[in-house]
Amino acid sequence: xxxxxxxxFRFEELVVGASNRLAVTAARAVAESxxxxxxxxxxxxxxxxxxxxxxxxxxxxxxxIDPRLTADYLTxxxxxxxxxxxxxxxxxxxxxxxxxxxxxxxxxxxxxxAGRREMQAELLRVIDAMQTAGRQLVLAxxxxxxxxxxxxxxxxRRLGGGLVVDIAAPEYETRVAILRRRAEQRHLTLAPEVLExxxxxxxxxxxxxxxxxxxxxxxxxxxxxxxxxxEAREALRLSGVASGARVAxxxxxxxxxxxxxxxxxxxxxxTDFLQDVMATVTEQVDSWxxxxxxxxxxxxxxxxxxxxxxxxxDRELAEDPAGELAGYERDVARLxxxxxxxxxxxxxLAGSAVLRDPDQLAxxxxxxxxxxxxxEPPPEPSPHWTMDTFIEGQGNRVxxxxxxxxxxxxxxxYNPLVIIGASGNGKTHFLHAIANQLGARGRRVACAGVHxxxxxxxxxxxxxxxxxxxxxxxxxxxxxxxxxxxxxxKERSQEELFLLFNEFLEQGRQMVFASAxxxxxxxxIEPRLLTRFEGGLVVELPPPDHELCQRAxxxxxxxxxxxxxxxxxxxxxxxxxxxxxxxxxxxxxxxxAAEARSVPPTAVVARELLEGSAGRQGGRRxxxxxxxxxxxxxxxxxxxREKMIWDWPDLSARLIEEWR
Amino acid sequence: MSLxxxxxxxxxxxxxxxxxxxxxxTTNLQYIFGRVPEARRGRMVxxxxxxxxxxxxDFLPLDLGAISGFTTRFQLYTVPGQTYYNSTxxxxxxxADGVVFxxxxxxxxxxxxLESLQNLQENLLEQGVDVREMPxxxxxxxxxxxxxxxxxxxxLDEALNFREVQSFAADALHGSGVFETLKGISExxxxxxxxxxAAE
Numbered sequence: 001x002x003x004x005x006x007x008x009f010r011f012e013e014l015v016v017g018a019s020n021r022l023a024v025t026a027a028r029a030v031a032e033s034x035x036x037x038x039x040x041x042x043x044x045x046x047x048x049x050x051x052x053x054x055x056x057x058x059x060x061x062x063x064x065i066d067p068r069l070t071a072d073y074l075t076x077x078x079x080x081x082x083x084x085x086x087x088x089x090x091x092x093x094x095x096x097x098x099x100x101x102x103x104x105x106x107x108x109x110x111x112x113x114a115g116r117r118e119m120q121a122e123l124l125r126v127i128d129a130m131q132t133a134g135r136q137l138v139l140a141x142x143x144x145x146x147x148x149x150x151x152x153x154x155x156x157r158r159l160g161g162g163l164v165v166d167i168a169a170p171e172y173e174t175r176v177a178i179l180r181r182r183a184e185q186r187h188l189t190l191a192p193e194v195l196e197x198x199x200x201x202x203x204x205x206x207x208x209x210x211x212x213x214x215x216x217x218x219x220x221x222x223x224x225x226x227x228x229x230x231e232a233r234e235a236l237r238l239s240g241v242a243s244g245a246r247v248a249x250x251x252x253x254x255x256x257x258x259x260x261x262x263x264x265x266x267x268x269x270x271t272d273f274l275q276d277v278m279a280t281v282t283e284q285v286d287s288w289x290x291x292x293x294x295x296x297x298x299x300x301x302x303x304x305x306x307x308x309x310x311x312x313x314d315r316e317l318a319e320d321p322a323g324e325l326a327g328y329e330r331d332v333a334r335l336x337x338x339x340x341x342x343x344x345x346x347x348x349l350a351g352s353a354v355l356r357d358p359d360q361l362a363x364x365x366x367x368x369x370x371x372x373x374x375x376e377p378p379p380e381p382s383p384h385w386t387m388d389t390f391i392e393g394q395g396n397r398v399x400x401x402x403x404x405x406x407x408x409x410x411x412x413x414y415n416p417l418v419i420i421g422a423s424g425n426g427k428t429h430f431l432h433a434i435a436n437q438l439g440a441r442g443r444r445v446a447c448a449g450v451h452x453x454x455x456x457x458x459x460x461x462x463x464x465x466x467x468x469x470x471x472x473x474x475x476x477x478x479x480x481x482x483x484x485x486x487x488x489x490k491e492r493s494q495e496e497l498f499l500l501f502n503e504f505l506e507q508g509r510q511m512v513f514a515s516a517x518x519x520x521x522x523x524x525i526e527p528r529l530l531t532r533f534e535g536g537l538v539v540e541l542p543p544p545d546h547e548l549c550q551r552a553x554x555x556x557x558x559x560x561x562x563x564x565x566x567x568x569x570x571x572x573x574x575x576x577x578x579x580x581x582x583x584x585x586x587x588x589x590x591x592x593a594a595e596a597r598s599v600p601p602t603a604v605v606a607r608e609l610l611e612g613s614a615g616r617q618g619g620r621r622x623x624x625x626x627x628x629x630x631x632x633x634x635x636x637x638x639x640x641r642e643k644m645i646w647d648w649p650d651l652s653a654r655l656i657e658e659w660r
Numbered sequence: 661m662s663l664x665x666x667x668x669x670x671x672x673x674x675x676x677x678x679x680x681x682x683x684x685x686t687t688n689l690q691y692i693f694g695r696v697p698e699a700r701r702g703r704m705v706x707x708x709x710x711x712x713x714x715x716x717x718d719f720l721p722l723d724l725g726a727i728s729g730f731t732t733r734f735q736l737y738t739v740p741g742q743t744y745y746n747s748t749x750x751x752x753x754x755x756a757d758g759v760v761f762x763x764x765x766x767x768x769x770x771x772x773x774l775e776s777l778q779n780l781q782e783n784l785l786e787q788g789v790d791v792r793e794m795p796x797x798x799x800x801x802x803x804x805x806x807x808x809x810x811x812x813x814x815x816l817d818e819a820l821n822f823r824e825v826q827s828f829a830a831d832a833l834h835g836s837g838v839f840e841t842l843k844g845i846s847e848x849x850x851x852x853x854x855x856x857x858a859a860e
Binding site for chain 2: 221269270272273274276277278280281282
């Protein structure tokens with residue numbers, strides 16, 4: 001059973017004139033208040049005057065007002081067929097109940113009830129049930145209820161009990177209006193006088209009127225010059241459409257414009273064929289126009305310029321409408337991506353008009369570059385820590401090899417690379433050295449400590465700028481993060497790093513992390529993050545052995561003194577030190593002491609200083625507990641206070657982080 | 661064969677009239693030729709024997725002019741119906757956009773109809789064309805003959821039109837059903853062409 005409403009018939013498509021005004025008004029009233037006004041509404045007219053159009057228009061309008069409403073359209077034949085099927089299946093009651101779920105029943109071709117007593121009785125039952133339940137019926141027929149042969153009297157009374165309204169043949173003005181609208185819809189370039197000439201023909205049905213328009217359009221399609229009103233009249237006369245019509249002028253068709261018949265009655269057959277072909281081709285072409293118009297409505301509604309699509313419509317037909325439409329939509333999709341990126345990088349540029357014009361894609365790309373250049377760059381590594389100053393030894397050889405692989409092929413071999421080492425063993429140096437090497441190769445790197453990562457996130461939360469913060473950390477090609485043990489207990493930061501990690505990994509971008517605590521001993525870090533760290537390559541930077549210490553001490557002394565006393569370097573290297581920083585701190589202390597006494601730094605000076613102050617030295621070391629730091633060239637103290645104590649910028653920031 | 665060409669703005673449809681010998685394929689084309697204005701038709705090429713049997717094929721080009729900006733041309737072909745001209749039939753079938761199968765309605769010619777229909781399927785298949793994908797119209801010709809000699813359209817539909825394509829009763833000699841058939845196949849071909857070009 002057909003219950004779907006034909007899409008093309010809506011009130012907007014209907015030309016209203018004196019002939020159908022009453023019927024249209026009644027149908028609109030029913031659509032606005034189903035079941036409340038004319039129930040049932042019975043519309044009748046000769047064929048081809050728009051009964052079906054009105055029925056379905058009422059259904060569409062009612063649904064537009066209340067989308068929950070159900071409106072079923074079916075012809076009487078379908079109604080009968082479904083009834084017979086239901087009876088055959090022993091489901092007659094279910095069939096009747098079905099209509100109680102329908103708010104608006106639109107029944108067409110009711111005249112076929114003539115002589116079908118059984119169906120008349122069934123329809124009577126349905127009408128009674130629906131009216132009792134407050135459901136609306138709209139019926140259409142080619143004759144009034146009283147003219148339907150052998151109609152049950154009770155049913156005739158029911159059908160006439162609401163409003164019976166007829167549609168007359170359209171008068172001249174309505175015919176002209178119909179022709180103009182249809183010609184406009186089909187982009188036909190027929191002169192107004194030609195349309196008037198068609199309307200002059202005594203055609204009583206809208207359907208035939210459209211047929212006459214098609215015929216003249218076919219003539220236009222095969223004529224080199226525009227069709228004249230007389231030619232149109234002649235074409236209609238020849239095809240029999242206007243036989244007996246009030247044709248104003250019956251001037252003979254100019255020989256040049258008339259198709260030359262090759263035999264009697266030839267014009268009709270060939271013209272019919274031509275008209276048929278033309279209608280089919282036009283329909284196919286118009287379907288493109290429909291798609292383009294639909295796309296225009298959509299994108300214009302979303303604020304995009306649609307000049308390119310409008311130009312497509314203006315042309316007769318694009319060379320490849322599908323390709324051009326797809327190209328436009330591709331450009332809009334790219335604009336959307338650019339707009340989202342610019343919104344993150346430079347919100348003040350996001351409102352630019354070029355981001356709404358697919359014809360200015362190049363300008364939009366340039367705008368994005370501008371936004372990127374103006375945006376805060378990702379944190380850069382310290383230029384002081386380079387691989388040249390990092391001393392390779394037996395203990396850190398594996399880490400060095402891994403670092404070289406990462407620099408050579410970032411994102412492909414060891415991702416992430418996780419460097420584990422106690423405080424003072426050179427993790428930070430190593431991390432920044434890797435970052436600098438990558439930077440020297442043109443990679444965009446972000447290198448920072450976890451504390452900076454967390455602090456910036458807290459500031460972004462305060463300023464409601466988290467999306468921009470994310471964009472900043474997502475921009476680099478390589479992410480190097482120091483002291484990841486500092487993430488312990490910071491759930492929001494871990495969440496953000498988790499998301500960042502996944503994005504980098506998915507896009508094959510390199511990550512390097514450094515931790516002062518072995519992964520297995522990390523506490524307060526979510527397992528999902530820990531397992532991701534472990535999924536890459538974990539290398540260790542062990543405490544320096546004697547040889548490495550001596551080479552580092554010699555290098556530092558060489559940088560400070562003109563001549564290095566071998567005894568001094570050997571003595572300093574022999575002193576106990578649990579980290580490279582501690583060993584180099586000793587050197588700095590000796591140099592400072594010698595400078596204070598105005599004596600050259602020798603092994604003797606070093607012995608006097610160090611062997612008499614071992615207790616203080618040990619006490620000092622215990623203060624440097626959390627992580628690696630920057631050794632001051634002047635004092636040997638640790639400059640970075642974040643390396644000394646875990647000090648939140650302010651109380652509110654700490655509370656926010658703990659709360660999250 | 662490029663059928664809807666957006667660059668040159670041309671639509672070209674090749675329609676082949678297929679069927680057993682003496683079923684009326686050439687008569688169809690002759691009738692069309694006679695009814696098309698001279699300005700719209702090309703020269704009809706017809707190679708026939710003395711007995712009016714198509715030896716090679718008939719070819720009738722129709723120029724329908726500009727429709728929605730497209731220069732629209734139809735090329736109508738017939739194939740020789742006799743079994744021994746199969747290579748010619750294959751040649752003509754190449755690049756066809758639609759086929760009109762002209763069946764002889766005479767009961768005595770039923771087997772030839774069936775044989776020719778099978779031959780059509782085989783030849784299409786050989787060219788990698790699935791007959792289910794090809795627009796086909798059935799024309800039951802010679803319906804003007806005495807009723808006791810011919811099968812009805814319904815009976816022929818039952819026997820030959822198992823794919824339930826459009827079918828037309830015709831009397832090609834006098835023109836009945838000729839243009840109806842051409843219109844039917846043209847519509848199917850054009851719709852398919854448009855759909856095909858959209859999918860490309």
